[in-house]
Amino acid sequence: MGIMRFQNHPIIKEFNGIKKFFRKNETHISRKRMEDLKKFTEVIGESGDTIAFDIMGSVNFGQAIEYSDMDIVYYIKCDNNSIEDCLTEDCGRFKIYKELLINSLIYEYSSQSYPIQIVDCLNLNQVEHDIKIRNFESLALIKFGFYRSVCRGVNRKVLHFYEQLLEEDEELCNVIESSIAECFLGLIHSNSHSYSFKKYMERLEFNGSKIPSSILEKITTYLNK
Ligand SMILES: [Zn+2]
DSSP states (O other), X not given: OOOHHHHXXXXXXXXXXXXXXXXXXXXXXXXXXXXXXXXXXXXXXXXXXXXXXXXXXXXXXXXXXXXXXXXXXXEEOOGGGOOSOHHHHTOHHHHHXXXXXXXXXXXXXXXXXXXXXXXXXEEHHHHHHHHHTTOTTOHHHHHHHHHHHHXXXXXXXXXXXXXXXXXXXXXXXXXXHHHHHHHXXXXXXXXXXXXXXXHHHHHHHHTTOOOOHHHHHHHHHHHTO
16 A cells, blocks of 8 residues: 555655665564554544554654654544644644543553654545645645655555545646655755664664665665765
8 A cells, every 4th residue: 555656756665665674673662552553543433533644753664662752643534524734723623633642542552651743634634625626736745645655554544545546646646746755855864864764773783683784785875865
């Protein structure tokens, strides 16, 4: 799953190739956190509502340790088919889900709580609307395409519907793809990005895994783009 054509972009392919190596050596804490979120989306699903996530950072690379933050992107469907931007409007529904998730993680699923960093929240109504009206300048679509190409999804079947919808429009995809590539170059050159890679490499080595020189080379080439 994910959006195939974006994933085939050379720079995204490179990033995901490196990520794959780290994920093969996933920590049990990363796995447990994915399970916590999955359980959460199931409970919300039973109530008739829709929620999904994309995970960035250490859980995306499978290298989360006990006190790592969890960086997450929310996907919700805002009230009454509203197409507002839930993050800038700080809408009620988003507020409720923020609190619910934090409370569930603390009281129900985890013996040990961990800090949640909310990276973003996308309103799926807005995503659908922008695809339908063919909004070539949609920030929501750029973000959706970006997260879906590089992150780790929870409740992916929900997201798949919007991926397919977007993929049907080739012209729209082309425009979004070039914006995604630009975002990516900005990200690679940020200090925190290369710092994260160093951190994940140290963790792997600390846990007794050796990083093959081919992977080290790939990481160096990637970070020096
Ligand atoms: Zn909202």
